[in-house]
Amino acid sequence: MGKKLFVLLVVLMSLSLIGIIFVQSYFINNSLQNEDKNFTLSVKRALSFVSRDIEETEFRNFLIKLQPYLNESNKPDSTLIKRLIIAAEDDINDKTIVHRNTVLEERFKVPSLFFEIDADSFSISKRSNERVKEVYDNAQLDGNGQIAPTERLIQYSSMSELDRQVYSTSFKDLLQDIPIYKRVTALQVESLLNRELKDEGVNLDFEFAIYDEDLATKVQSENFEKDNAYGVYIFLDNNKESSYKLWVNFPDRKKYLLSSILSMIVLSVIFTGVIIIAYSSAIYQLIRQRQISQIKTDFINNMTHEFKTPIATINLALDSIKNPKIINDQDKVKRYLKMIRDENKRMHAQVENVLRISKLEKNELNISKERLKLHDLVEDAITHVELIVENRQGYVKTHFEAVKSSVLANESHFTNVIVNILDNAIKYSDDAPKIDVYTENIGNNIILKIADQGNGMSKQVAKRVFEKFYREHTGNVHNVKGHGLGLAYVKRIVEDHQGHISVESEKGKGSTFIIRLPLIS
Template sequence: MSRNTIRLVIVLGVVAISGIIAVQAYWVKKAFDLKDQQFRQTVMISLRNVANQISKAYKLSSIENPVSQLSSDYYVVNLRIPLEHSTLEYLLKEEFKKNNINTDFEYGIYDCETDKIVFGAHINENFKVEPVTGDIFLPKTDEFLNYFGVKFPKQKSYLTGKLDFWIISSMITLVVMVFFAYAMFVILRQKRLSEVQRDFINNMTHEFQTPISTIKIATDVLAQAKIRDQPERLKKYVEIIKHENNRLKNQVESVLATAKIGKGKLEINTELQEIHELLNDATQSVRMEIGEGLSLNLKATKTSIYADRMHLMNVIRNLVDNAIKYSGASPKVTISTENKDKNLILTIADQGIGIAPEYIGKIFDKFYRVPTGNLHNVKGFGLGLNYVKEIVRIHNWTIKVESEKGAGTKFRIFIPIPE
């Protein structure tokens, strides 16, 4: 699937999901508004019936509109005469039961002597009186002389509970949206893995082709009879074959080691090592390649460490090879050691093209290669620094990177000194 096709699928999917969500939100709101309207109408009818029952009991004329809604959840009802709390509570309960208004409500009766609404009680959804903590405030009105107020504190949650169908459909929509997001994530991940695999195979083919071609040319030269009469030339081509063979070996070992690390099967054999001796052995081939471009600044006095010799040498070679690859035509690489805070600090620094800040956090990722712009001679699998990080981690060491674009890069490995 091409990149443009994936983008089109994502855009269409996002538009479709957004449309579904918008339509769903619209109908949920419409359904809630309808339930709210039905609830208000039912409450108004119930409270009007209560007012008419009181009027009839006291032989008063009925009032056409005795109920006034002051807010979304608060109503006041024209009473016209003083009334006991117990009588009002009984009438409210009976009327609300009859009209299936099964939600908490609070009521109070206006007292003209104190000019306040005296709180009556809090009635729960089962029409039982519940104790309340703190003062309950029921707003007054100047619309009536004698009246009572009824408030529904849980009105919104009560109405929401009536939207079972819409809640279920919204959950289904949410599941579809999550599934779509996960499907897009999988597609993009598979696309990226496919690109990484393609790049890795291309890089591996090129990396293996170069030393194989060099070895073939060198062996063709060595197959000539006259080469035996030119010992210096013979030695040069033998060294070339040896160097390229080691290069192939290191590349194969890097791929195999990375595969073992990924499966958690890499085993290390830590022994006491002399770091300066190990550095000299690990950089022999580099001296042949760049000569004076490599300098050693070995200041550490405590140089014995516990490490796997082979893997530590591979770490050093990887970092030095990286420094050379990203240093242009005239590489300058410095390897230094020092002791600080019970650690031996191994530093490999170059004066190459450096790494931009946005890439530093990614350089240890498997297969990741820093974009090099117009520098096209940089080859590799994108495994070297990932291998370095894993070997450092397995040894319980620490690695830090300092880099500045255009000024070079410095890798520092902090290795504890055995006591």
Template sequence: MKRTLPVIIALITISLLGIIYVQFKWIQNAALVKEEQLKENVYSILDEVGSQLVAPRPTQNALTVPLMPGMPNNDFYSHFSVTKRYTTFAIKEKLKKAFASRGLGNSPFEFSVFTNVAGNLFANYHDLETDNFQNLLKDSVNNLTFRYALIPPAERMWDAFSADEVMVLILPNYKSFVLRSIGWMIAAAIFFTLTIIAAFFLTVNSALRQKKLSEIKGDFINNMTHEFKTPLATISLAVDALRNERVLQDRQKLEYFSGIIKEENRRMNKQVETILQAAQLDKQEVQLNRKTLHAHDLLASAIDNLRLQLEQKGGVLDTHFQATRDLVSADEVHFVNLLSNILDNAVKYSRENLRLRVSTRNTGKMIRIVIEDNGIGMSRETIGRIFEKFYRAHTGNLHNVKGFGLGMSYVKSMVDAHNGKIRVDSTLGKGSTFILDFPLAS
């Protein structure tokens, strides 16, 4: 599993990056295709509208005009000049109609029709253009510009004298138009990419959890083996001693070895009970028998359970019960047990000159219980994982600290069950502080 998981993660990552790259190129190519289609449509629109603008009037075929120098321009070129025959509004309406017929009805545009007077002695006409044309003409990056020569059909001899006119059409922000046209493609690509990424992370997370559970299982079996092996060995030795004739004849020794058996049996029962409690917490089968109790009495009970261990360690306990209101709605057994577990840990993970301080005070509608010690303290990693089931701080192969790593997980579950909060402050090598807040009974 250790070797396979990194390979799986690497392969999935490469595949995911490949899919993202292919989708990006696909969208990029789709945008280019849409842009080319847009250009083709616009050129078709210009061709259609341009043909309409240069088409002769019905009277134009019967028109007879003298081609003499000095002839008034308004009489002659008004029949052939687009800028003289149409207004800006009329041309714009024709363009709108052509845009709509090709499914581009919502496309904004600006245009201009101007006369190219170079080499033409008779052309002297006003150009047509929309209001925002000049502003858009300056931006050639975001806007598409199209030029279309308005050339009348060469069927009349006077067409050679007609003005050389050009229509210029600008599509502003054409890139946003192209992106909108392929918006569903982009949305689908993003959706499916995010789905694949989510599936990837869920898969990796599941694999890491399985790996973690496998490690926890191994650690738990090792701890359980050690925890049960020691008392079983002690019981076996005590039983062998009881079979000795000298021991059988000495009542004091009989009581001593039978006491050892009883104590080790009690230890094993306690370990089994701890495992069963953890199983019940997993299944959420623990039922609290809540009563209105004094938190100070429950604390005193937990401290009494600890006094023997504290004396064996040569430790000192200071109590400062400053809370004036200490009534809580709690299950007596579980509340005392959670406090006992914290105090027990403080003793187990202690050094010489152990000093414990237990204090209480009121904070609003809560009672705060603070348990401080000057023990070995905890690292940041340990603080972050202390309430995880089966987690124990790494101590190498040493087994000087007993347990399965279930005590603090039980504490957190019981604090939550009593609607309380727990916080841990600790400095490695200096000690730890557990801060518990519980709501007061109304």
């Protein structure tokens, strides 16, 4: 899979996942808003019923108290009679129809002390309606067109009750100055709210209060707070206005709303989580496949890279032996033959490096360690590269300032560590390789520094230089600082020796690898 196709696929999958999460969040938020609207409508509907019930209860109590004053035996203090007469002509039947509507209004005085109002007494009107329908033949009318008092047909309908107009006019005006706590109690309000809210399906604890304008009255619950409260006017006057407002709030309102859509939230989170896991797994597998493909290519390049140094050393040694001046010098011939043998062993060891790294990562590689002098390991490692360094007119200088250099190490592996660092220093020096090796004691540790004056690397590359198969691409496949099988192996071995390795580098000014190992007594 090409890099562009891979990036496009990842971007599309990421956008799809983000879109799914966004849609889920939108629907959850929308559902929460709908629940909030439904809750608000239910509460407001319940409050309107409570307001109505409070007023009707007050009116019923008012009627009960007035009933003894409104029976038929009581004599009115005054009587007012109003009469309306309407006449209609029936030409077909030669008749005249007269409609009379008589209104008898009786006024009663009731002691005000009984109702706790600021007046000596107040009046209540009792109305009685009398309707009369009279039909006359036109022949019965006298010459002046007046009705003759003969054959009168009379129908009566009367009603004896306190008209509702009493409540809508005089009753409301009468009680508007009475203190609110004398008109309704907190217990009444709480009972009505309980009933109406349950009827609306709101089974939630609440707090309430009645306010007069912006001032709280005595009619309220103990823990009422006006924040996020719902309100409705009560005791409306004849102009449909009132200074009293009943407020109710729900301390657990948010929990209640969330609980109403909790199942949907849980399912959304579960399904979204499954999608995220599947997405992450798919991306991981794609990345792994790309890494495996890249590793296959890198493996070949790495092995070629790792074999270059021993092959170059063997070639130089063979060329030297062919020299007539050298072939007769038995000591030099033996020296070069030893180099060839050592480098051949080193090539064989490099073949095993991949397996070693894998085992190190799984903690399956048991490395036997013994007491060794670090200075001896450094000297041995230098012999593996000195021929190449001499051929390029460079040098490797040692500056052993450490008084104690005894460490617990594996001779073969740790020698390879130093050889790998020296090898990188040689390969990444465009000019003659100039390498300085330092040691010093700091506390119970020995510090080994290998400094070169080569190409160096950027800080960003230096942070990743010990990653497996990491390469700094510069257009040349072999021009790579911190190559996988080299420095990744170095880091694993140093850590297995309870040590620490780091690098300090600057582009164009060389690099310094620093190894810290614990000393043994």
